[in-house]
Amino acid sequence: MLNNHAYVSLHDCVSDLLAHGLVLDHIYFGSSLEEVTRVQHVRESARARAIFARSSLVYPSHPVLTLYVNEWSDDYEPNKGSKANCGSVWIKTVTISPPIGELHSLCYTYPIAVGRKGISHEEVELYFSEELLSFRSGQASNLFYSHHLKSSIPAYLELFTTLQDQPERRSCHYIMLGNSTYTARWGYAIDIAAVCSGVPCCCDCFSFYKYHCMDNTPIPRCEKCTQWKTDCQNGRLDFSPPRDFPMDELPVGHDKLRPLQLSYKILLEAVEKSHNRIVSGVWSLKNARSFLQVHGLNSECIDGMLQCAKNSRLLDLVQSGHI
Secondary structure (H helix, E strand, O other): OOOOOEEOOHHHHHHHHHHOOOOOOOOOOOOHHHHOOOOOOOOOOHHHHHHHHHHHHHOOOOOOEEEEEEEEEEEEOOOOOOOOOOOOEEEEEEEEOOOHHHOOOHHHEEEEEEEEOOOOOHHHHHHHHHHHHHOOOOOHHHEEEEOOOOEEEEEEEEEEEEEOOHHHHHHHOOEOOOOOOOEOOOOEEEOHHHHHHHOOOOHHHHHHHHHHOOOOOOOOOOOOOOOOOOOOOOOOOOEOOOOOOOHHHOOOOOOOEOOEEOOHHHHHHHHHHHHHHHHOOOOOHHHHHHHHHHOOEOHHHHHHHHHHHHHHHHHHHHHOOOO
């Protein structure tokens, strides 16, 4: 058990897969392992080449089985007649290096975590990430028995894809749902409802696209619309800041906010800035909440950060003798 979840180790999944002697779609660019495995649908991708290069750095002097894993997670309802209080469940599965003809075979897919819907899955995701990193360490625990080779061989495993629907993906990244004010479009922070009239192509741009959609004619800049872009900086998508938004965070010389393309770096910087400004007494809790909401972060993330910042500020006041 792991924080109210049933959990199966990723190492146990790899051990079981190799012990059964299944044909694997391992990542290969020159190795004696070609006789016992087949490479098919991921070999030519740039990401596959990067994974193989990293595995060669971890195991430079002897053969290694370079595998990839696809993870999937979602909620589901038990098969009952009534949906009221039916006890919805969250599940996480991994699929390890299936050959192209076995993409949907259950032989390569393992359910590794099961828990109740609505509880935090953060500890499961953290432990899963740590297990993935351990496969890149060259540790002795990554030595597995192979039925094909009739001997043990080190395995190198990396995450290839993560499959989630919109609600699951947003929850996993602590982003508001698509019906919220600032995150109607995934990956962007913008008040679409306030500026939606300027997003579609105007008549002039529509005519241009109609006659030049198949050639390489440069797209002219338009001051009347954004040509369906939601990261345009021509002012058409500028929106008013919400109540309690810290005015020192507005763009210089402007009284409105501009659309923001989100990234892990930007979100991390926003959380750190909010925490530091609260601890230093520059911002109130309302200022920080408004600032983080504009960045698309959900209530669970914001509440956790605010609680941490309040505790840190209180500790600073106590240590400095002000309380």
